[in-house]
Amino acid sequence: MDATLPSSGTHDVLASGLIRPPSGVCVLMSTYASETADNLRTSLESLYSQTIVPERIVLVIDGAIDHDQETVLSAFSSDPRGPKLTLVRLPQNGGLAAAMNAGLAYCDCPYVMRMDSDDVCLPDRLEHELRYMNENPDIDLVSCWSEEFGEEIPKSQYKVSPTQHDALRQALCWRNVIAHSAILVRTETLREIGGYRADFGLLEDYDLYVRMMTAGAKFHVIPKVMLRVRTSLSQKQRRGNFRYALKEIKFRLNCLRLGFIKTHQFILITTLYTAFRIVTPGLRQRLYALSRI
Numbered sequence: 001m002d003a004t005l006p007s008s009g010t011h012d013v014l015a016s017g018l019i020r021p022p023s024g025v026c027v028l029m030s031t032y033a034s035e036t037a038d039n040l041r042t043s044l045e046s047l048y049s050q051t052i053v054p055e056r057i058v059l060v061i062d063g064a065i066d067h068d069q070e071t072v073l074s075a076f077s078s079d080p081r082g083p084k085l086t087l088v089r090l091p092q093n094g095g096l097a098a099a100m101n102a103g104l105a106y107c108d109c110p111y112v113m114r115m116d117s118d119d120v121c122l123p124d125r126l127e128h129e130l131r132y133m134n135e136n137p138d139i140d141l142v143s144c145w146s147e148e149f150g151e152e153i154p155k156s157q158y159k160v161s162p163t164q165h166d167a168l169r170q171a172l173c174w175r176n177v178i179a180h181s182a183i184l185v186r187t188e189t190l191r192e193i194g195g196y197r198a199d200f201g202l203l204e205d206y207d208l209y210v211r212m213m214t215a216g217a218k219f220h221v222i223p224k225v226m227l228r229v230r231t232s233l234s235q236k237q238r239r240g241n242f243r244y245a246l247k248e249i250k251f252r253l254n255c256l257r258l259g260f261i262k263t264h265q266f267i268l269i270t271t272l273y274t275a276f277r278i279v280t281p282g283l284r285q286r287l288y289a290l291s292r293i
Contacts (some may be wrong), residue, residue, distance in 0.1 A: 023052050025130060025184070026107040027083075030060035030099035031117040037068035039118040039230065044076050046121040048083070052130060054113060056084045060103040063093030097198035104195050107187055116181040118230040125226035129184040132222060140189040140217035141209075144226040146179040159229070163221045169213055172206075173261050174269060178219075180205035182227045189217055200254070201247040207254075214258045245277035 027047055031040055047057060059073070077085045088103050104112070111133065113126060129142050136142075148157045161177035162168050171177045193211050196204050213219065249270055256266045 023055050023126070023130060024109050025054040025056075025111045025113050025126060026109040026187070027054045027057040027113045027115050028060075028100060028103045028107055029057065029115040029117055029181075030062050030096065030103065031065060031069060032062040032093055032099075033065055035065070035069065035117050037066070037072050040069055041072045043115065043117050043119055044072070046123075047115065048076065048079060048081050049123055050121065050126045051124050052127040053081065054083045054126060055109050056086055056107075058086045058088060058103040058106045059117075060088045060090060060099040062090050062095075062099040095198055096202075097196040097204040100204075101195045104187075104190065110187055111184055112187050112190055113184045114181050116229075119181045120228040120230070122226045122228070125182075126184070128222055128224065128226060132220065133184060133186070136220065138218055139220050141183055141185045141212065141219045142222065143178050143182045143184070143219070144222045144224055146182050146227040146229045147225050148229045148231045150231045158225060160223070161221050163223050165219050168219050168221060172209055172213070173255075173265055176203075176206040176209070178205075178209060178221065179227060179229055181229065185212075193217075200251040201244065203247065203251050207251060210255055210258065210260050214260055242278060245274045248273055248277065 029043075044057070047054065061073075073085070073087060077087075079085075086106050088106055090099065090102060111130065113129070115121065125144065129144065132142050133139060143161075145161065146159045148159060159177075159179055162171050168177065189212065193208075193215055197207055197211075198204060200207050209219070252261070252266055252270050252273075255261045256263065261269070
């Protein structure tokens, strides 16, 4: 791991000469070889253009990346708008959970804001999420609704969810209704549960929410679209095979063991989702669309 954590002053002085008070937010994100420089640039620009700018972006480079991505990172490292950009380099690609835990060690702010290297924040996302957290000290994680888009998707689809904690818990018993790159979470809470786990493959975010709620963390979702999530048919296809279904069964068994779901829910959910994972890609895509608006 090759990273230097810069010293942090009390306030940042912008190129305009104005003084910006610290937001208390570190953005945690990662990139890897398969990402494109254009996607990475658009994602970072959406963070640097927030109405309230995060103090630091901790970006984990999960294995070697190409020259074009390195050029993008170099440009933003010297961007006078801030925030500070801390690069954490991993020698080999280890997957999202490992990258998140590596980056979490460098998050020195009270809040961690998640972001993916191909997603796009609306300009007021951090402002709204941070205000809600500051005004509601009993809430450990706040999120928002999101819009899914991509070249292979004929029209945008919206991922919405309940907003209040109890309703979110009930919804999470059945499926993951919270976009991972949309969350803002208290750093202390994230560390107390041990960060991320890779036990269940691509379900590391779902597993995180279940463990947090089981430990007593409180959630809230702001009913406003403030994140654009880039998606593709290949991403959905990765969640459609027998191996993925087995990981999902293992995850549901863990939810049952933790008391997050009941036995009858485990039986019903496991049956439905196993069938969903092994149907043809075309049918699965149509079923995905039914869960969006």
